[in-house]
Amino acid sequence: MRQLVAGDYPYSIVMKGGGVKGLALAGALVELGNFYSFNRHVGTSAGAIAAVLLAADYKPGELVEVFRNKNFTDFLDARWWMLPINLILRQGLYPGEAFRLWVADQLTTELRKQAEVRMEHLDRAVIYAARAGQGTLTFDSKGSRREAVASFAVRCSMAIPLFFTPTLVDGRRVLDGGLRNNFPLKKFIETFPGKPFIAIYLGKPDNRNERSFGSDILDIVVDGEERELVDSLPKNVAVIDTSPIGTVDFRMTDEEKDFLLAVGRVSALELLLRRNLDDGPSEQAVAALRQHVEDMRAAIIETRRIRQSKRNWRLCLVALVVALALWRYWLHR
Numbered sequence: 001m002r003q004l005v006a007g008d009y010p011y012s013i014v015m016k017g018g019g020v021k022g023l024a025l026a027g028a029l030v031e032l033g034n035f036y037s038f039n040r041h042v043g044t045s046a047g048a049i050a051a052v053l054l055a056a057d058y059k060p061g062e063l064v065e066v067f068r069n070k071n072f073t074d075f076l077d078a079r080w081w082m083l084p085i086n087l088i089l090r091q092g093l094y095p096g097e098a099f100r101l102w103v104a105d106q107l108t109t110e111l112r113k114q115a116e117v118r119m120e121h122l123d124r125a126v127i128y129a130a131r132a133g134q135g136t137l138t139f140d141s142k143g144s145r146r147e148a149v150a151s152f153a154v155r156c157s158m159a160i161p162l163f164f165t166p167t168l169v170d171g172r173r174v175l176d177g178g179l180r181n182n183f184p185l186k187k188f189i190e191t192f193p194g195k196p197f198i199a200i201y202l203g204k205p206d207n208r209n210e211r212s213f214g215s216d217i218l219d220i221v222v223d224g225e226e227r228e229l230v231d232s233l234p235k236n237v238a239v240i241d242t243s244p245i246g247t248v249d250f251r252m253t254d255e256e257k258d259f260l261l262a263v264g265r266v267s268a269l270e271l272l273l274r275r276n277l278d279d280g281p282s283e284q285a286v287a288a289l290r291q292h293v294e295d296m297r298a299a300i301i302e303t304r305r306i307r308q309s310k311r312n313w314r315l316c317l318v319a320l321v322v323a324l325a326l327w328r329y330w331l332h333r
Helices: 003-005 019-032 048-054 060-068 080-090 098-112 150-157 183-193 213-223 226-231 254-274 283-331
Strands: 011-015 038-045 092-094 124-130 136-139 163-164 167-168 173-174 196-203 238-239
Touching: 003 080, 011 048, 011 098, 019 048, 019 060, 019 238, 019 254, 038 048, 048 098, 048 124, 048 150, 060 092, 060 254, 080 167, 098 150, 124 183, 124 283, 136 150, 136 163, 136 196, 150 167, 183 196, 183 226, 196 254, 238 254
Parallel strands: 011 038, 011 196, 038 124, 092 163, 196 238
Antiparallel strands: 124 136, 124 173, 167 173
16 A cells, blocks of 8 residues: 555556567566566567566566576477578467577466466466457457467467567467567557556667668568657657667677667666656666666677677688689589
């Protein structure tokens, strides 16, 4: 009751999708969990993973351990020679079954169940996928499709187009929720008007003057008007710039994982500063952590640049060897 009167409880947490970049969500949740409790967990794609695990009573610190210790390449569940076949015949490179089974294992272990965990077994989770015609497909532990298996619902939301094969619901293809509600805050506000919330947004300012036509289309379809909504709610949204980590960087190094966790933490602390909490973090401590995070970012960018340069040189060397071999072959015919 004290928390309710003070405006500290209950809150909903709304989390954006972003593939493996979702590791930053765990870092942010650790800091937010020191000041707020959440009774509704809303997410899309990577945010859907965090939403169901939190709704299964995982603590933010446990999420950090689970994600930090997971080898994400385990989710790439197809041999290299099957990739073109899967893409042509199943509209996705990887089946995604390894991912679904991992989510299922996390849920049954935490809830100590032998049967599959359904959405209705969770403490208020709402996750979104996308489907042609119907648009948004909602899995709500207290509403629509509450009887659905939770790991399947997350797999639907995490069906990254062309990367994971789309799932089927009622005989129709379901795609990544990010195509419709990548940052499901607007959908949340429309569905639960007046409910207090904190949201986590994975993204960075869009300051590009020139880009490809394809990038423009992707920005319109996936991001839509997200940035304007984020800018209008500075005291409700933690903004996490995860660059240079990409959505499908499943082969992240430990250093890159640590960076995502750290940038999530500092972004949440900056939100707490904007909320002017009496017992919140100090500006000096947050500024120091931000500088540390930017140093980590710069080091990762440089490491990736060197790695890419070495890869390019190897490709050039292979091409040269092949060209010489072909030249000698034609010369001695």
